[in-house]
Amino acid sequence: MNKSKSYSASLKRQKLFRYIVCAFFCIISLLPFILLVMNATRSSAAIQAGVSLIPSTHLIENWKNLLLKQNGMQLTLQRAALNSLLITVPGTFCSVYFSTMTAYGIQVYNFKFKKFAWSFIMAVMMVPNQITIIGFYRFMLNLGLVDTYVPLIVPAIAAPTVVFFMKQYMESTLSLEMIEAARIDGSSEFRTFNRIAVPIMKPAVATQAIFQFIAQWNNLFTPTMMLTTDSKKTLPMFVQLLNSDQFRTDYGVVYVGLFVTIIPLVIAYLILSKYIVAGVALGGVKG
Amino acid sequence: MKKKKKGVSYGKYGYMFIAPFFIAYLLFQLWPLINTFYYSTLEYYKRNGREFSSFAGIQNFLNVFGLAPGEKAYVLQYLGNTVTMWVMNFIPQILVSLLLAAWLSNQKIKLKGTGAVKVIIYLPSIITAASVSVLFHALFSQYGPITKTLQNIGIISPTYDFMASTMGTRGLISLILFWMWYGNTTLLLISGIMGIDPGLYEAADIDGAGGWQQFRYLTLPLLKPIMLYVLVTSAIGGLQMYDIPALFNPTSTGLVGQPNDTSTSVTMYIMRLYNSDVGKAATVSVVLFAVTLVISLILFSTMGDKEEKRLAKAERRRAK
Numbered sequence: 001m002n003k004s005k006s007y008s009a010s011l012k013r014q015k016l017f018r019y020i021v022c023a024f025f026c027i028i029s030l031l032p033f034i035l036l037v038m039n040a041t042r043s044s045a046a047i048q049a050g051v052s053l054i055p056s057t058h059l060i061e062n063w064k065n066l067l068l069k070q071n072g073m074q075l076t077l078q079r080a081a082l083n084s085l086l087i088t089v090p091g092t093f094c095s096v097y098f099s100t101m102t103a104y105g106i107q108v109y110n111f112k113f114k115k116f117a118w119s120f121i122m123a124v125m126m127v128p129n130q131i132t133i134i135g136f137y138r139f140m141l142n143l144g145l146v147d148t149y150v151p152l153i154v155p156a157i158a159a160p161t162v163v164f165f166m167k168q169y170m171e172s173t174l175s176l177e178m179i180e181a182a183r184i185d186g187s188s189e190f191r192t193f194n195r196i197a198v199p200i201m202k203p204a205v206a207t208q209a210i211f212q213f214i215a216q217w218n219n220l221f222t223p224t225m226m227l228t229t230d231s232k233k234t235l236p237m238f239v240q241l242l243n244s245d246q247f248r249t250d251y252g253v254v255y256v257g258l259f260v261t262i263i264p265l266v267i268a269y270l271i272l273s274k275y276i277v278a279g280v281a282l283g284g285v286k287g
Numbered sequence: 288m289k290k291k292k293k294g295v296s297y298g299k300y301g302y303m304f305i306a307p308f309f310i311a312y313l314l315f316q317l318w319p320l321i322n323t324f325y326y327s328t329l330e331y332y333k334r335n336g337r338e339f340s341s342f343a344g345i346q347n348f349l350n351v352f353g354l355a356p357g358e359k360a361y362v363l364q365y366l367g368n369t370v371t372m373w374v375m376n377f378i379p380q381i382l383v384s385l386l387l388a389a390w391l392s393n394q395k396i397k398l399k400g401t402g403a404v405k406v407i408i409y410l411p412s413i414i415t416a417a418s419v420s421v422l423f424h425a426l427f428s429q430y431g432p433i434t435k436t437l438q439n440i441g442i443i444s445p446t447y448d449f450m451a452s453t454m455g456t457r458g459l460i461s462l463i464l465f466w467m468w469y470g471n472t473t474l475l476l477i478s479g480i481m482g483i484d485p486g487l488y489e490a491a492d493i494d495g496a497g498g499w500q501q502f503r504y505l506t507l508p509l510l511k512p513i514m515l516y517v518l519v520t521s522a523i524g525g526l527q528m529y530d531i532p533a534l535f536n537p538t539s540t541g542l543v544g545q546p547n548d549t550s551t552s553v554t555m556y557i558m559r560l561y562n563s564d565v566g567k568a569a570t571v572s573v574v575l576f577a578v579t580l581v582i583s584l585i586l587f588s589t590m591g592d593k594e595e596k597r598l599a600k601a602e603r604r605r606a607k
Contacts, residue, residue: 011396018390018398025387026407029470033410036422039432050435098307105304109297117305124312126520126583127320130527130554131576134326134569135319137561155315158308189300218415220530221554225561236417240534243421254425261418269413273406280409280471281478 033266039251040259047251062252069246069253074230077260080238084217087152087234092212095159096205103166104197108179118167125160130221137225147228156216162208169204170197207279210272217265235261323576326569340566347570361556362574368544369552372457372532373525376464381517384469388476389502394485405477408470416467416530423463424450424535453549456536460550463531472517479513480506519586526579529554 039047042056070076106118140151174197182192198205220236227233241247242257269276330343346355353360387408391401398404411419426433429448437443449455483506491501532552536545542559544550553575560568 015396015398018396022387022390022398022404025383025469026404028466029408029411032419032422032426032466035426035432039425047432048430048435049432050439051432098311102305102308105301109301109304111298111301114301117309121308124316126523127316128523128527128579129316130529130557131572131579132316132319132323133557134561134565134572135322136315138322138326138565139315139319151315155311157311158316160312163308189297189303193304214413218417218530220417220533221558224558236415236530239415239417239421243424243534245539251425251430254421258418258422258425262414262422265414266410269410270406273409276413277402277405277409277474280474281481 033262036255036258036262039255042252042255044250044252047255058252059256062250062256065250066247066253066256069250075233075238075241077235077238077257079231080233080235083232084235087149087223088213088216091153091156091216092209094153095156095162095212095216096209098157099159099162099208100166100198100201100205101193102163103170104174104193107167107170107174108176108197121160121163125164133222133225140226146226147232149232151226152216152219152223156212159212162212165208166201166204169201173200173204203275207275210276211279214265320576323569323572326565327573329566329569331565343566347566348574351567351570351574362553362571364548365551365553365556366574366578368457368532368549369526369528372460372464372550372552373522373528375457375461376468377518377521377525380465380469380472380521381514383465384472384476384517387469387473388480389506391473392477392480394488395498405470405474409474410470411467412471414467417534419463419467420531420534423459427459450536451546453546456544456546456550460532460535463535464525464528468521472521475513475517476510479510483509515586519583522582522586523579526575526582527554528552529558533558 041059043058140146223234242254329340331340349355350358351362427449438445542555
């Protein structure tokens with residue numbers, strides 16, 4: 001009796017300790033965002049005085065100052081966000097649609113180089129973009145495509161990790177009998193893919209679309225190399241400007257700029273978090 | 288005519304479906320990779336605004352490794368910076384992630400709200416790295432609120448400036464990397480632990496193994512494949528780090544990580560060179576490619592070997 005009592009007491013202590021540690025890491029993860037929001041509402045002088053968790057009333061004023069400062073600049077925050085959208089939306093579509101198509105081709109059909117094609121995709125999955133970028137940049141330069149959005153959108157067609165994920169998902173959800181049945185009904189192969197396979201793959205398509213959108217939205221390296229005209233630059237490149245002398249003089253403006261680039265992502269994440277967190281686990285087990 | 292053989296051959300559709308991927312891959316990845324290797328053997332120079340190139344053999348490699356007169360071994364220096372910052376982030380990251388993963392997936396000491404914890408700790412990894420870097424810089428800069436607060440309560444001296452100290456800047460870049468990625472690693476490890484057969488834990492319970500013993504002799508060995516995956520992807524990603532060091536503490540004129548070039552990463556060097564010296568930039572890319580390849584091969588072979596050796600040992604023991 002006594003023994004089990006002390007056991008349950010130690011279990012309680014153990015549990016409490018674990019709750020405290022987990023809470024600590026949650027605070028660590030959230031603290032920079034909280035400071036960001038608080039500082040975006042404070043005046044430049046108040047920010048320099050130190051950390052404070054009490055919001056102030058300068059949010060609108062800081063925002064107005066930001067608009068004032070970017071007045072006359074080629075690249076404004078709004079323009080940069082629009083540019084990012086113009087690249088990310090078609091880019092995400094390309095990588096998800098064509099990756100599903102590739103995975104479908106390997107999963108459904110039998111052909112001579114099927115095994116080779118699959119091994120090739122697995123082998124190149126981990127080759128990072130940064131390594132090929134010089135050759136890629138020169139190639140685009142020769143084609144006259146530097147400073148256009150083509151090099152940022154079209155190469156997204158080849159996304160080995162997305163193909164891998166889609167193939168894993170197809171193995172468990174796509175039945176060949178269904179495709180056979182569609183064939184007998186006279187549906188063409190591409191129609192079967194678009195009308196039957198893609199709808200079945202919806203959950204996987206949604207997950208991968210979210211991840212691709214995030215990855216392309218956040219990309220800084222390739223756009224920095226490819227885009228030279230200010231008015232064509234993307235949001236992460238605008239963020240780079242926030243660190244320059246033009247903005248640095250007013251901290252409230254820097255924080256409100258960061259606020260506008262970060263908080264929409266946080267909100268979108270919290271809405272979609274169910275799919276995202278499940279997607280991380282799914283990609284990891286087999287990855 | 289339509290049915291030559293019995294049944295229609297659909298094989299050609301397979302090629303049609305995979306064609307866009309392979310055409311795009313060959314054009315935008317493989318061809319540039321081959322060219323990058325080729326460019327690394329060329330010397331580029333400008334005359335009257337036009338660009339010329341000539342074959343230079345291994346001269347570019349001698350240059351980047353500082354073996355030619357008048358050249359500094361920047362590649363080695365920046366590789367050193369990059370690896371240091373990655374290691375300082377990875378060791379605490381894997382330890383914290385293992386701890387959290389073990390606790391959040393523990394079925395005996397069940398915690399409430401694990402779903403919320405997972406959502407919160409994963410949050411930083413989806414935020415634009417550029418914004419995160421500028422945010423941390425603003426918070427920790429000489430007149431930043433965190434620096435001021437730390438000075439006021441006396442943790443750091445009133446004149447301390449993170450941005451003027453090598454350890455300060457590198458430490459903060461590592462902290463950002465840790466902060467961004469430990470949630471992702473925790474989720475991956477949790478999915479690995481969830482994949483372990485629960486019967487094994489029941490058996491260990493019957494044998495009287497305690498919590499720590501179960502973690503040490505059951506969870507940890509069975510997590511090896513997924514830890515290898517985490518290690519390899521993190522190492523490859525870490526070697527290419529760009530956004531965070533490039534925006535955190537660079538000089539106002541260009542991509543030199545202050546103080547004294549000690550927080551410059553390899554990809555920042557490539558970015559510095561790509562317009563002015565194509566041959567050198569390509570050479571740095573080739574070196575980065577080689578290092579990435581070697582590191583992943585070493586990791587794969589050592590981790591795999593150990594497992595095999597252990598199995599062989601167990602086999603021998605059983606034979607006795």
